[in-house]
Amino acid sequence: MTSRTSSWFRLITLSGIFFLFFTYLSPILFSLVPAWQRFVAVQDEIGVASGALYYTDVAVTQDAEAHVREAVRLGMEERATQRKAQTD
Amino acid sequence: MSQNSDIVVDRAKSQWSDLWKKEDYWAIWLGLFILAVALCVVMSNKTELQNKSRPYLATILQEKAKPFKTIEFYDAKANLKKIQGRDLPFLKKVLGLLATPGSWHSNPLDSLSLSEETAKAANDKLQPKIDAAKKASADALALARQAQDAAASAGYKDEALNSAAATAISAWQKAEGDVSKITKKIKKPFSRYASLIGLGILLGVLTTFGATFMGYNPVKFFLGFLGIYFLCVLAQIMGKQDVMKGWGLNAEIWSIVIGMLIANTIGTPQWIKYSAQVEYFIKTGLVLLGADVLIYKLMAIGIPGIFVAWVVTPIVLVTTYIFGQKVLKIPSPTLNIVISADMSVCGTSAAIATAAAAQAKKEELTLSIGLSLTFTAIMMVVIPAIIRATGMPEILGGAWIGGTIDATGAVAAAGAFVGPKAMQVAATVKMIQNVLIGVTAFFVAIYFTTKVHRNEGEKVGAMEIWHRFPKFVLGFLGVSIICSIICSNLGADTATILIENGTNKIGGGFRGWFFALAFISIGLTTNFRELSSYLKGGKPIILYVCGQAFNLFLTLLMAWFMFYKVFPEITAKI
Numbered sequence: 001m002t003s004r005t006s007s008w009f010r011l012i013t014l015s016g017i018f019f020l021f022f023t024y025l026s027p028i029l030f031s032l033v034p035a036w037q038r039f040v041a042v043q044d045e046i047g048v049a050s051g052a053l054y055y056t057d058v059a060v061t062q063d064a065e066a067h068v069r070e071a072v073r074l075g076m077e078e079r080a081t082q083r084k085a086q087t088d
Numbered sequence: 089m090s091q092n093s094d095i096v097v098d099r100a101k102s103q104w105s106d107l108w109k110k111e112d113y114w115a116i117w118l119g120l121f122i123l124a125v126a127l128c129v130v131m132s133n134k135t136e137l138q139n140k141s142r143p144y145l146a147t148i149l150q151e152k153a154k155p156f157k158t159i160e161f162y163d164a165k166a167n168l169k170k171i172q173g174r175d176l177p178f179l180k181k182v183l184g185l186l187a188t189p190g191s192w193h194s195n196p197l198d199s200l201s202l203s204e205e206t207a208k209a210a211n212d213k214l215q216p217k218i219d220a221a222k223k224a225s226a227d228a229l230a231l232a233r234q235a236q237d238a239a240a241s242a243g244y245k246d247e248a249l250n251s252a253a254a255t256a257i258s259a260w261q262k263a264e265g266d267v268s269k270i271t272k273k274i275k276k277p278f279s280r281y282a283s284l285i286g287l288g289i290l291l292g293v294l295t296t297f298g299a300t301f302m303g304y305n306p307v308k309f310f311l312g313f314l315g316i317y318f319l320c321v322l323a324q325i326m327g328k329q330d331v332m333k334g335w336g337l338n339a340e341i342w343s344i345v346i347g348m349l350i351a352n353t354i355g356t357p358q359w360i361k362y363s364a365q366v367e368y369f370i371k372t373g374l375v376l377l378g379a380d381v382l383i384y385k386l387m388a389i390g391i392p393g394i395f396v397a398w399v400v401t402p403i404v405l406v407t408t409y410i411f412g413q414k415v416l417k418i419p420s421p422t423l424n425i426v427i428s429a430d431m432s433v434c435g436t437s438a439a440i441a442t443a444a445a446a447q448a449k450k451e452e453l454t455l456s457i458g459l460s461l462t463f464t465a466i467m468m469v470v471i472p473a474i475i476r477a478t479g480m481p482e483i484l485g486g487a488w489i490g491g492t493i494d495a496t497g498a499v500a501a502a503g504a505f506v507g508p509k510a511m512q513v514a515a516t517v518k519m520i521q522n523v524l525i526g527v528t529a530f531f532v533a534i535y536f537t538t539k540v541h542r543n544e545g546e547k548v549g550a551m552e553i554w555h556r557f558p559k560f561v562l563g564f565l566g567v568s569i570i571c572s573i574i575c576s577n578l579g580a581d582t583a584t585i586l587i588e589n590g591t592n593k594i595g596g597g598f599r600g601w602f603f604a605l606a607f608i609s610i611g612l613t614t615n616f617r618e619l620s621s622y623l624k625g626g627k628p629i630i631l632y633v634c635g636q637a638f639n640l641f642l643t644l645l646m647a648w649f650m651f652y653k654v655f656p657e658i659t660a661k662i
Contacts, residue, residue: 004354011353018345023194026331039469040331042504045269046511050468051327051338052497053437053603055519056380056596060500062588064512065388065519068662072390075658082657 102555111368114298116563119375119595121294123567126182126594127574130173130586137171137585144168145581155244156254159229159236162261168581173590185283185290186597188339189321191328199325201279210275221270225263232260288317291601295368304362312363316612319346320604336465336498339600340436340607344454347611348619356612364609370444371560373602374529377437378567379595381526382575382588389516390658392650396491397520400639400646404432405528408635416627421540422448425532426456427628431635433528434521435460435494440603441525445533445561447541450610451619459632460494468498472505483659486510487647490517492640509662526568533561 030036043050046060055061107113144164151161174183189199235256239249292313300306320339323346326332327339350356356364386394405428412424426448430439436457443453471493475485485506493499496518503514537556542548548556571592575583622628651659 007354011349014349014353018349022326022329022331026335027193030331035469035473039501039505043501046500046504047272048497048500048504049338050336050464050498050501051332051341051495052500053338053340053435053495054377054380054596055496055515055522056588056592057600058496058500058515060504060511061496061515061519062584064500064515065385067512068389068393068516071661072388072658075655075661076390078661079655079657 102551106559108301109303110559111298111302111365112371112559112563114302115368115371115375115560116566118294118298118372119378119563119567122376122598123379123571123591123595126179126591129176129178130590133173133176134582134586137173138582141168141171141581141585144171155250156239157257159232159257159260162257162264166264171585173586174593176590179590179594182594183597185287186594186601187280187283188600189280189284189325189328190278191330192325193330196325196329199328200281200284202275202277204277207275207277214270214273218267218270218274221263221267225260225267228256228260228263232256284321287601288314288321291317291605295365295372299363299365299368302368308359309363312360315357315360316363316605316608319343319350319612320601320608322346323604323608336461336468336495338497339604341457341461343604343607344457344611344614347608348454348614348616349611351612351614352616360612364612366450366606366609366613367444369602369606369609370440371558371563373599373606374441374444375560375563375567376595376599376602377441378526378564379571379587379592380599381523381564381568381571383523383568383572384576385523386520388520389513390655392487392647392655392658393517393520395650396487396643396647397517398524400491400642401432401521401524404635404639404642405429407638408432408631411634412627412631416631418627418631420449420452420622422446422536423452423455423622423628424631425536426452427459427631428635429528429532430456430460430494431463431632432639433524434496434518435464435498437496437522438525438528440606441529441564442532445529445558446536447558451614451622454610454614454619455622455628459628463632463636464494464498467493468495468502468505472502475506475510481652482507482510483513483651483662484644484647486513487517487651488640488644490514491521491643491647492636493518496522513662526565529561530565533558 030040048058048060052058144167147160147164148168151158151164154161173179190202192198232253235249235253239246239253242249244250292310295313296304296306296310299309320343323342324339326342326346327337332338347356386398389396408428408431409424412418412428413421418424422443425446426439426443429442430436432438433442439453439456439460442448443456471489472485474480475488480488486503486509489502489506489510490499490513493502493514496515499518500511500515503511506514534553534557537553537558538548541556571587575587578586
């Protein structure tokens with residue numbers, strides 16, 4: 001086999017292995033591990049891909065931020081009220 | 089008598105022609121061009137969008153005064169969400185062009201098109217569930233309306249009626265959430281063939297335009313670019329296989345894998361290598377990322393969030409770097425800083441920005457991302473398990489997840505695994521860390537320009553610092569500052585509609601593709617033997633593990649202290 005042929009052979013073999021692993025073997029492994037299934041189900045529920053790089057790629061961040069901002073506002077208002085009550 | 093070895097070297101080499109000959113500047117021009125076009129479209133429709141949103145904002149303000157969140161409040165919020173800058177006709181078309189392949193299970197071609205018949209067959213199976221969910225929601229709304237009317241007729245002064253109304257409205261919102269979850273599964277027919285071809289030509293023209301001024305042959309560059317783009321689309325398809333989300337493997341990782349497969353088997357053809365300009369693509373992507381680095385996001389979670397994200401992170405970053413230099417004696421400072429930033433800040437996006445700012449080698453970036461990915465896959469399962477097993481409070485667990493797990497998507501997923509409050513806190517803490525990227529890149533660039541990339545005893549003058557400083561960092565920060573100022577002037581609600589859900593959706597779409605192109609180019613120009621030489625002695629792994637262990641400890645301590653000792657009032661309201 002020439003080196004060029006063996007290079008192509010290696011590329012096709014490795015590509016085939018990757019394809020078979022992720023398309024066929026991985027779902028079988030996945031079906032054997034309930035925690036993993038639950039983890040993927042949670043990602044589907046909230047519409048998140050765990051590989052997302054930045055917060056703008058994660059849709060739930062906007063709602064999460066809005067909720068937390070409101071909680072911070074209410075919490076700081078209560079803190080100010082408590083401090084005022086203590087000093088009075 | 090010893091010779092004075094303090095040599096001042098001032099070798100200013102910057103020229104005006106750099107503005108149209110250097111890739112740093114072309115990254116800035118391309119990024120600014122894309123964002124400026126999107127911003128012009130959005131701002132020219134500002135009045136129309138503000139007029140549409142005004143009545144809903146007024147309703148929300150009015151209903152907030154009541155003792156519980158009313159049906160009208162939630163209706164107004166839902167209607168406000170439908171007003172988005174990205175739904176403007178021109179932006180919608182561009183977003184359609186930028187669309188990535190869809191998800192698939194066993195047939196990759198399913199990611200490129202879905203026929204009407206197939207979509208209808210899938211949706212017909214779903215229809216009974218949708219109908220049942222909608223009926224449940226309508227029933228819950230009727231009960232909520234009754235309870236709210238009862239509370240209103242008592243002038244909202246009866247605590248029992250108010251509480252009953254709040255509970256009924258919560259149940260209605262949960263039913264609405266179930267409707268939303270199930271309707272998200274509705275399949276729409278699509279075809280990506282035309283849009284992917286169109287996008288390839290558009291990106292090719294944009295990048296070739298800049299490359300021509302930089303001295304590349306435009307025909308050769310364009311043809312080579314198309315080869316890289318084709319591989320990029322292949323990587324996007326691989327990243328959308330539905331089991332990939334279980335592994336946390338995205339298109340960027342597949343880009344590196346596919347590129348390295350080719351480079352280390354048949355070898356990258358010269359005509360493709362000509363256009364594999366890693367830094368050009370990465371820097372353009374980073375300038376576009378600057379638009380998402382909005383400074384006002386820092387205060388999203390108040391002072392507790394600042395301490396967890398902005399006090400712990402720099403401490404861990406600097407400590408890990410010093411540990412790597414002084415204790416482990418890692419030969420490459422650039423590898424050290426990229427791993428340290430990757431682990432302490434926010435994963436791959438921080439690694440990209442830091443690698444470009446420190447002028448690290450591509451192999452160092454690849455290695456760092458590989459380490460981050462491996463440990464993220466482990467931590468996103470193990471950390472939630474620890475939180476649940478120890479009975480840790482959700483909010484503390486969320487802050488811990490947000491401050492330690494690298495990838496933003498993995499953070500949201502791990503947080504959701506613990507609970508809804510944990511997810512909210514985790515996602516917000518990670519968002520604040522994401523904003524840290526700009527500052528990190530700037531200071532890393534300064535440090536490496538003045539201290540690391542210089543000869544022993546050499547004093548670097550101001551002009552030399554300017555000459556060596558990676559200019560794209562200024563574009564990155566400049567875009568961030570401009571967008572932050574625009575958002576501040578618009579106000580939070582209008583900024584969300586116009587900028588976050590308008591301009592930045594375009595910027596984000598282009599950014600994703602530029603990063604994917606950069607990663608393919610990295611893979612195509614990486615020699616596996618060279619990459620594996622960096623792992624000798626296991627020092628990078630030891631650095632990551634030790635740094636992450638310190639990060640886990642310090643983040644947990646700071647989160648507990650800030651959320652439970654200093655600001656328990658905020659924690660109680662989340």
